[in-house]
Amino acid sequence: MFAPLVLLVRSWMGTKEFNRFRGQAIALHAQLISRVCDRLGLDRNYRQNMIRLARDNGKRLGLLA
Template structure:
């Protein structure tokens, strides 16, 4: 779904910059998920499952193209 957009961004910025931005966005997303889980008392194992699910969904949507 998003793969063509990611490919265009990679061509424009280059692989190195894309990886930097992608890493920053992933870290921000994980921090947000962790804060959410901490706020609502969700267990660590459930949080880890949510992080894995987000990664797998990103692959399916083409965000990790």
């Protein structure tokens, strides 16, 4: 779904810069998931499952193209 947009942005930014940007975005998203789980009192296993679910959804949507 988003793969063409991701590829366009990668070609515009350059692969090295794009990968750094994507890594920062993934890290921020994982931190957000961790904060939500901490606030709700959810355990570490649940948090890891949520992060894996986010990764798998990103792959399905083409965000990790």
